[in-house]
Amino acid sequence: xxxxxxxxxxxxxxxxxxxxxxxxxxxxxxxxxxxxxxxxxxxxxxxxxxxxxxxxxxxxxxxxxxxxxxxxxxxxxxxxxxxxxxxxxxxxxxxxxxxxxxxxxxxxxxxxxxxxxxxxxxxxxxxxxxxxxxxxxxxxxxxxxxxxxxxxxxxxxxxxxxxxxxxxxxxxxxxxxxxxxxxxxxxxxxxxxxxxxxxxxxxxxxxxxxxxxxxxxxxxxxxxxxxxxxxxxxxxxxxxxxxxxxxxxxxxxxxxxxxxxxxxxxxxxxxxxxxxxxxxxxxxxxxxxxxxxxxxxxxxxxxxxxxxxxxxxxxxxxxxxxxxxxxxxxxxxxxxxxxxxxxxxxxxxxxxxxxxxxxxxxxxxxxxxxxxxxxxxxxxxxxxxxxxxxxxxxxxxxxxxxxxxxxxxxxxxxxxxxx
Numbered sequence: 001x002x003x004x005x006x007x008x009x010x011x012x013x014x015x016x017x018x019x020x021x022x023x024x025x026x027x028x029x030x031x032x033x034x035x036x037x038x039x040x041x042x043x044x045x046x047x048x049x050x051x052x053x054x055x056x057x058x059x060x061x062x063x064x065x066x067x068x069x070x071x072x073x074x075x076x077x078x079x080x081x082x083x084x085x086x087x088x089x090x091x092x093x094x095x096x097x098x099x100x101x102x103x104x105x106x107x108x109x110x111x112x113x114x115x116x117x118x119x120x121x122x123x124x125x126x127x128x129x130x131x132x133x134x135x136x137x138x139x140x141x142x143x144x145x146x147x148x149x150x151x152x153x154x155x156x157x158x159x160x161x162x163x164x165x166x167x168x169x170x171x172x173x174x175x176x177x178x179x180x181x182x183x184x185x186x187x188x189x190x191x192x193x194x195x196x197x198x199x200x201x202x203x204x205x206x207x208x209x210x211x212x213x214x215x216x217x218x219x220x221x222x223x224x225x226x227x228x229x230x231x232x233x234x235x236x237x238x239x240x241x242x243x244x245x246x247x248x249x250x251x252x253x254x255x256x257x258x259x260x261x262x263x264x265x266x267x268x269x270x271x272x273x274x275x276x277x278x279x280x281x282x283x284x285x286x287x288x289x290x291x292x293x294x295x296x297x298x299x300x301x302x303x304x305x306x307x308x309x310x311x312x313x314x315x316x317x318x319x320x321x322x323x324x325x326x327x328x329x330x331x332x333x334x335x336x337x338x339x340x341x342x343x344x345x346x347x348x349x350x351x352x353x354x355x356x357x358x359x360x361x362x363x364x365x366x367x368x369x370x371x372x373x374x375x376x377x378x379x380x381x382x383x384x385x386x387x388x389x390x391x392x393x394x395x396x397x398x399x400x401x402x403x404x405x406x407x408x409x410x411x412x413x414x415x416x417x418x419x
Contacts, residue, residue: 001130001327002041002057003397004320009090010069011046011053012082014104019288021077023247023272025052032072033127039065042129044122044136046097048114049187049247049272050104052077055094057131091135091320095313098143100152105295107302108158110186112143134323142316150308154301159288160190160245162295163268164198166286167241169294170266175199180235180242182253184212187245187270189219196220204235208246236261244269244276251277258283322393329392332404333385339411340381344373346414 012022026047032054037043042057054069066084073082085093093102098115100107119136122128128136147153168174179195181188184207192203203220206227207213217224227234232253235242237260246252248271255278261267263282269275270291279285348370355362362369391399 001324001331003328004091004131004135004324005087006041006058007055007087007090007131007135008058008066009053009055009085009093010066010073010082011051012073012077012079013051013053013102016083017077017079019049019104020249020272022049022052023249024076025073026247028072028076029121032069033122033125035068035072036065037127039068042132043127044119044132046115046118048111051097051102053094053097055090055132055135057129088317088321091139092313092317094135094139095142095317098139099146099309099313100143101306101309101313103158104292105158105162106299106306107147107152107154108295109147109153110158110160110190112140112147115143116140130327131324134327135320138316138320138323142313145312145316146309149312151305152302152309154305158190159270159291159295160187161194162291162298163243163245163270164191164194165298166291166294167243167266167268168198170284170286171241173198174241176201177240178202178204178238180204180206180239181245182206182232182235182242182275183245183271184209184216185245185247188243189216191243191245192216192220192224196223202238204239206232206235232257233260236265238262239265241266241268244271246271246275248273248275251275253277325392325395325397326389328397328400329388332388332400332407335404335407335411336381336384336388337378339407339414340377341374342411342414344370344377346417348373 014022026049029045029047032045033043036054036056040056040058044055046053046055052073056065070082073079094115096102098112100109100111103111115136119128119140123133164174171177174195175198177200179200179202181192181195181203184205188205188207192205195203200223203224204227205213205217205224206229208229210226210228213226217226236257242265244267251274253276258276258279261280261283264284266284266286267276267279268286268291270288274287348366351369352362352366388400388403
C-alpha cells in the first residue's frame with residue numbers, strides 16, 4: 001500500500017473560477033479518467049457545480065499526470081494556477097470538502113452525497129485502490145461526524161433549499177401553490193421534494209429527458225406531473241412559481257415560451273447560466289446570486305461551529321494517518337508470514353521425504369510435524385511482528401517497505417524451488 005505522501009489533489013473551485021465554467025468540466029469526467037488512469041495507481045474525480053477536483057495516487061507517470069490535469073483545467077476554464085495539494089494536506093482538504101467547510105454555502109448538505117457518489121463511481125469501475133479507498137471512507141465518515149456532532153448543519157441549506165426559502169419569502173407560502181420545476185437532476189429533485197413537503201398543491205416537472213422527469217414525478221406521488229420539454233408553456237401559464245435548475249452553457253428557453261408567462265409569476269433560476277433568453281416585465285425574476293445571498297444569510301448561525309468541525313477533522317485525519325501506517329505494517333507482516341509459511345511447508349515436505357526414504361511411515365504424524373513447526377516459527381517471529389508494529393507507530397514507513405520487499409523476494413525464491 002502506498003503512503004499518504006503518494007496522494008495528490010489537483011483542482012479548481014468556486015473561489016477560483018466562475019461556476020458557469022465549472023459546468024464544462026463537470027461533463028468531462030470520463031475524459032479525465034481515460035486521460036490519467038493509465039499513468040496513476042489510483043484515481044477519483046470529484047465533479048460538482050462548484051468544484052472539479054482530481055485525487056490520484058502516484059504512479060510512474062505522476063508528474064506527467066499533474067501537468068496533464070493542469071493543462072486540462074487551463075484549457076477548459078482558463079485558470080492558470082489550479083490548486084495542487086499533496087499528502088496530508090490533500091487528505092485534509094477532502095475532509096473539509098466532505099464536511100461542507102469549503103462549500104459556497106457553509107455546511108451545505110449536498111456535498112457529502114456528491115463525495116460519496118464520486119467515490120462509488122470510481123470504485124465500481126476499479127479506478128480506486130487501497131489508499132484512496134481508505135482516504136475517501138474516512139472523509140465520508142468525517143463529514144457524517146461533523147454534521148451529527150456540531151451545529152454546522154443547523155438550519156443547513158444548500159442552493160436548492162435557499163431557492164425554496166426565497167420563493168416562500170416572495171409568495172408568503174408554497175402551501176396550495178402550483179410549483180413548476182425545470183430540471184430533474186439533483187438540484188431539481190431537492191426543490192421538488194421540498195415543495196411537496198411545504199404543501200404545494202401541484203408540482204409540474206419538465207426536463208430535457210422526459211424519462212427523468214417522469215421518474216422524479218413518480219417518486220413524489222400524485223402531487224407531481226411530468227411535462228414534455230416542448231410544452232414548457234404549461235409551467236409558465238399554470239405555475240405560481242417556476243424554479244430552473246439545469247446545467248447549460250447558454251440560455252435554452254426561448255422568449256416565445258417566456259412570453260406565455262402568467263402575470264405575477266415568480267421565476268427563481270439557480271442554473272449555472274440563466275436559462276431564459278428573456279422574460280417579460282410582468283415576471284418577477286430572481287437569479288443565482290440572489291439565492292446564494294439567501295443561503296449565506298441562513299449560514300451565519302453556523303459560523304461559530306467551524307472550530308468544532310475543524311477539531312473533528314483533525315481527529316479523523318490523525319486516525320487516517322494511523323490507519324495507513326497500520327495497513328503498511330500489516331502488509332509487511334503478511335508478506336513475512338507468507339514467506340515463513342512457505343518455508344515451513346517446504347521444510348516439512350523435505351523432512352517427510354527423508355524419513356520415508358529411510359523406511360519410516362510418517363503419514364500419521366505429518367500434520368503434527370507441520371503444526372509444531374508452524375507454531376514454533378510464529379512464536380519466534382512474534383518479537384519481529386511487535387517491532388514492525390512499533391515502527392509503523394513511529395512512522396518508519398521506509399523500513400517497513402524494505403522489509404516487505406525483502407520477504408517478497410525470499411518468498412519468490414521458495415516458490416521457485418518448489419516449482
